[in-house]
Amino acid sequence: MPADKTYSALALQVAARSVEGAPDRAAARAQMLAQIDEVGAKLRASSIFISQYSGAPVRLAVLPEYLLTSYPGRISIGDFAHKAALEIDGPEYEAFGRIAQAQNLFLAGNAYEVDPHFPGLYFQTSFVVAPSGDVVLRYRRLNSMFAPTPHDVWSKYLDVYGIDGVFPVARTEIGNLAAIASEEILYPEIARAHALRGAEVFVHSSSEVGSPLATQKAIAKRARAFENIAYVVSANTAGIEGSGMPAASADGNSIVVDFKGKVLAESNAGETFTAFADIDIGALRAARRKPGMINYLARQRTELFAPIYADTVVQPADSLIEDGKVKVPDRDHFVRVQQQVIERLDKEGLI
Structure with a gap:
């Protein structure tokens, strides 16, 4: 389907399932594969209804953050990587690929993932699987409070993947897709970097507090859309099963x-397909090419800000590189780094 044709996008709101109770790696993997099958069935039924209701086929479906595992909690970095993180060419991606092929859609999701270049670590990865069954986009979360990121191993990560691997954009027949992970929707630089590389649709996998109030993330989703002249398809969890916290603590408000x-469109609480809407890439491209005050993307003056960013270090790069080698941190490493940052910024009179 050419990108100038309208299609439906779906933010499928389903429950994440913690692997905390799985006794070992094999049990965790079996649980994840079974859940992928369940999600595939729910997605198929939802897509059939949406296509009949709207008349436009579902070509893009977005799944919530860490759907297969929930968050790591206090499990050590190494233990969680072994038990729950996916391998780049693992059976879980193959299972997602079969769904995308069978249903002829682009399937976006989010999972923890290991990388042979960085043994002992995992990265939170947002991905897009094409109707061919191939992963056409793999984005690693860059700003995280309690987990390793590419920025923590920055010098080596750039050597391996280059800047194209840091801010990837998938150019597809349904438009140019880019991923934003979870709370990164609050950081305008991440969306802007993708937009400046051509992104037209942001797929956003999240697990957040749903509320009838205007939360920070709810406001940010609108802002990232209009300031970049881009669609945002944001899927939240419908609660988290199998963890110690109340199940509906992260539930509701999936949105397009x-x-x-x-x-x-916006969902209420619970498992639902009701956050779906038409995506008109042709109209988006026309808006981007029209001179005027509301063409915020074309009015950017990036050279104004480049010196400030280049000369100001807040969170340091390479916090997990020691003597040229990658180190596996304890869980408290990230809080210690932030404490040091706050102390330094205070000393420099910046906060």
Whole structure:
């Protein structure tokens, strides 16, 4: 389907399932594969209804953050990597690929993933699987409070993947897709970097507190859409099963926002497909090519800000590189780094 044709995008709101109770790696993997099968069935039924209701086929479906595992909690970095993190060419991606092929859609999701270049670590990875069954986009979360990121091993990560691997954009027949992970929606630089590389649709996998109030993330989703003239398709969890916290603590408000910042559809709580809407890439491209005050993307003056960013270090790079080698941190490493940053910024009079 050419990208100038309208199609439906779906933010499928389903429950994440913790692997905390799985006794070992094999049990965790079996649980994840079974859950992928369940999600595939729910997605198929949802897509059939949406296509009949709207008349536009579902070509893009977004799944919530860490759907297969929930968050790591206090499990050590190394233990969680072994038990729950996916391998780049693992059976879980093959299972997602079969769903994408069978249902002829682009399937976006989020999982923890190991990388042979960085043994002992895992990265939170947002991915897009094409109707061919191939992973066409793999984005590693860059700003995380309690987990390793590419920035923590920055010098080596750039050597391996280059900047194209840091801010990837998948150019597809349904538009140019880029991923934003979870709370990164609050950081405008991440969305802007993708937009400046051509992104038209942001797939956003999240697990967040749903509320009838305007949460920070809810506001940010609208802002990232209109300031970049891009769609945002954001899927939240419908609660988290098998963890110690109340199940519905991260539930509701999956949303589709158009490139003007208008909410096209939003879910209530619980497992549901009701956050779906038409995506009109042709209209988006026309808006980007039209001179005017509201063409915020074309009015960017990036050279103004480059010196400030280049000369100001907040969170340091390579916090997990020691003597040229990657080190596996304890869970408290990330809080210690942030404490040091705050102390330094205070000493420098910046906060």
